Amino acid sequence: MKLTASLPAALTAPSRQFFALWDGWRRGRLLPHRRDIDTAALGALLPYCFLLEIRSHDRMPICFAGSAIHAILGEELTGRNYLDLTEPQNRARRAALLLAEAAQPCAAVIYYWLRDETGGLLPVELVSAPLLADTATEGSASATLILACASPLMRGGAPDDVIPDSYAEGEGLRYIDIGAGIPPLTGSMPLQAQQVQ
Numbered sequence: 025m026k027l028t029a030s031l032p033a034a035l036t037a038p039s040r041q042f043f044a045l046w047d048g049w050r051r052g053r054l055l056p057h058r059r060d061i062d063t064a065a066l067g068a069l070l071p072y073c074f075l076l077e078i079r080s081h082d083r084m085p086i087c088f089a090g091s092a093i094h095a096i097l098g099e100e101l102t103g104r105n106y107l108d109l110t111e112p113q114n115r116a117r118r119a120a121l122l123l124a125e126a127a128q129p130c131a132a133v134i135y136y137w138l139r140d141e142t143g144g145l146l147p148v149e150l151v152s153a154p155l156l157a158d159t160a161t162e163g164s165a166s167a168t169l170i171l172a173c174a175s176p177l178m179r180g181g182a183p184d185d186v187i188p189d190s191y192a193e194g195e196g197l198r199y200i201d202i203g204a205g206i207p208p209l210t211g212s213m214p215l216q217a218q219q220v221q
Contacts, residue, residue: 027131027202035133039151042069042173043131043200046153054203055129057156058169072174075155076106078126078167081119083107093174096138096146097186110192121197124207126167129154131202134194138186146186147177150194153202 027047031040045065049056063070071092076084082105089101106122107115125132131153138146154167199206 027200031200032133032198035151036149036175036177038069038072038175039133039149039173042066042073042151043153045069046131046171053162055154055156055167057158057160059158061155061171069173074101074172074174076122076170076172077157078122078170081123082115084119084122087169096148096174096176097191109188111189114193122170125152125199126154126170128199128204128207129167129202130204130206131200132197133200134197136191136194139190140185140187145178149175149177151175 026044028040028044031043035043045062046056049060049062051060058075061075066073071090074089074093075087077087078084084106086101086104086106094100101109107118110118121132124130131151133149133151136148136150138148150172152170152172155169155171156166157168160166160168
């Protein structure tokens with residue numbers, strides 16, 4: 025069964041398009057390699073995408089962040105450690121959730137409420153899926169890359185000067201089974217995640 029047939033109904037059209045493309049890059053395998061990413065096929069989604077590499081439990085650099093991400097957040101993320109985008113007390117939990125997504129592996133969806141000091145608000149749906157490094161052997165299930173795509177849920181521009189703590193923690197995380205199940209939740213991953221099939 026195609027992944028798109030089992031996605032949650034509430035996902036936006038851009039998120040569904042992202043998952044359809046990612047599913048096609050797999051070509052029947054559990055995970056695509058980084059070289060399988062077709063940036064031309066991403067088209068209008070590309071400015072809303074970012075790619076992060078999992079190097080260790082505390083080092084997850086952002087390899088690429090699209091121009092729309094830069095415009096929405098008001099800062100360049102390429103080269104930054106993804107874990108630095110949250111408060112220090114939340115980094116271990118964020119790392120555990122990403123490591124679980126890569127190790128199981130599975131896809132995910134989470135929501136952020138970006139806001140500014142004047143009360144401007146932009147809800148964003150963020151979907152992500154794991155990738156293998158180009159050096160990974162065929163059949164490997166150990167992902168070291170996560171490709172993500174943000175979909176603003178309102179028309180119009182982003183709030184002015186988005187407050188960084190508004191994207192420090194998301195809400196409503198859901199893991200999505202891509203064929204390998206979903207990670208079990210433990211006490212070290214207190215952010216509630218639920219299976220979606």
